[in-house]
Amino acid sequence: MTETITVRGFLGGDVRLVTTDRGLPIATFRLASTPRRFDRERQTWVDGETNWYSVACFRSLAQNAHATLGKGDPVVVTGRLKVRRWENEHGQRGTAVDIDADGVGHDLTFGTGSFVRLGTGPG
């Protein structure tokens, strides 16, 4: 199956935009999410450990995310999770945790905004 995931978090840096040889815009950014959990022993809410993701956006979402988002911004991201093993030319290996985003927006829990509709679509 495809694992879908939704993350509310904060951008760890600015959005990087590249265009592939075939003309496909791809935007990427780092995303940090820190869970709150209830500590039964201490009977209070505490911060858990932070999850870090690499988020990739494609096509119009890539261009609009690059034009709109910046480091530290609070966002809602929903997309498909990819857990990948990698090995570089030096023989080093690791695991990458990526989200191919389907939708991204500023989280209105933390502020207000404006919006300019581009292109066509339903609604």
Next chain:
Amino acid sequence: MTETITVRGFLGGDVRLVTTDRGLPIATFRLASTPRRFDRERQTWVDGETNWYSVACFRSLAQNAHATLGKGDPVVVTGRLKVRRWENEHGQRGTAVDIDADGVGHDLTFGTGSFVRLGTGPG
């Protein structure tokens, strides 16, 4: 358990804001989501039937959603699903499908925006 759900869709109307007797801001709006599915017989993508939700936002999210969102806007909403039986004073019964939102944002798939951070918080 609590069912968490994420919906990408469009506002079916404007956001209504009320404040309870105890001073809690609550914003509500209707949200429509139309799935795309691959029709194997016709070998093409087609629209499925639309899901309609009633979304409720609380506290700062209520105030900011009311100040920011309008009818027809594309949004990403994540929250907790509630499926409720109701019966009114005339004996009529029905089912309500609500989402108590944890995060809401304009979906940057469909446009660009600006954002003004309010209050305090991480990031």
Next chain:
Amino acid sequence: MTETITVRGFLGGDVRLVTTDRGLPIATFRLASTPRRFDRERQTWVDGETNWYSVACFRSLAQNAHATLGKGDPVVVTGRLKVRRWENEHGQRGTAVDIDADGVGHDLTFGTGSFVRLGTGPG
């Protein structure tokens, strides 16, 4: 988009199995899920209100669910949410909340089991 949802809950009745004119097996059952939430005022965990779903299974999942599951069984169900308006021949209207299941299993939180693999597939 298509809203995916996962529910941990208990069967409200037995599984009903029908076969369509075209030979497609469809199994349906009622599923109840009761959330636990932390009550800040009372500083304790309490039961929330129960969500009720109608779950539909197709093909091999329909036949195996019918052969395996019974009323009261604890299960994990994952699938696609459908929120539908209906109107019957008497002019009555309502809302139905269905899950088209992709995967269903007895929840091992509550017991142990055995399993017999049928047919082919990966793994």
Next chain:
Amino acid sequence: MTETITVRGFLGGDVRLVTTDRGLPIATFRLASTPRRFDRERQTWVDGETNWYSVACFRSLAQNAHATLGKGDPVVVTGRLKVRRWENEHGQRGTAVDIDADGVGHDLTFGTGSFVRLGTGPG
């Protein structure tokens, strides 16, 4: 926030059960999930790359999963995603992708089973 995730996949090995000094049973297993995606150019469904997870179960779920599941079994797993940086005593660093499971069951898409309820609970 806490990222909840549901995975349908197959056990990559047997379940390992340990008990902590404080008497908490913990079961772990590897889980592989391979997405199917529609290839627009070739107009057909193809296998995507496999996601690998380390799943941890606690308390009764740990004991029952250990008693019930084996290598190659198809399962539905739902829980909380954890993406962790690690560094060992040799200075090597990496990323671990874990799921703390809330519910696990044999996926009835692939077979039939039996179930023995243990302990108490709703339903």
